[in-house]
Amino acid sequence: MVRSNNLQPNQVAFRVPPSCNKFDIHSYLTNIYGVNIQEVRTMNYAATYKKGPRGGKKVDQPAYKKAIITLDEKFSWPKEPEWNKLEREEYDLGFKSAMRKMKGWRMRPSEEEREKLKRVANEKMAKMEEKAKK
Incomplete structure (x- = not known):
């Protein structure tokens, strides 16, 4: 499904393979x-x-x-999943590192980024150990 602001409340947009025709799409969604x-x-x-x-x-x-x-009826989008704060932080740090590698800049993270990575890893490990105890 594709989110679009230009559609009416009872319309939904999908991205489908070029081989699908209107009848296939209609029968798939109804069945x-x-x-x-x-x-x-x-x-x-x-x-x-x-x-x-x-x-x-x-x-x-x-x-x-x-x-x-x-x-026939109005369509409402489901809520977007909330990112776990630690997962989001880890993703952002990994993305910065990947972009640095692509640009050919300094490969190692800065001291500040290393501290953040260490803190995030320790917090995730503590959460995993806490779940294992339960």
Whole structure:
């Protein structure tokens, strides 16, 4: 499913393979999820290409089809899952490290980042040990 601000409250957008047709999408949603569908609209998007390092073409994004489904009743999105604070912090530190490697900058994290990584790892270990005791 694709979140879009431009859709009406009773519409939902999906990204589907190019081989799916309107009938397939309609029958899948009605049989599997049991929803009443008023209309199915589809749009085909071509693959995007970038130049490769040696001049050849390289697929940047493969071709796909976008389907906009109109439902009988209003659709409401489920709540987005909340990131655990430690997981989010660990993700951010890992992302910084990966970006630094890609840019060819200093490979080692700074002293401050090492302290944060150590603190996050210790807190996660304490939580895991606490769960194991229970």
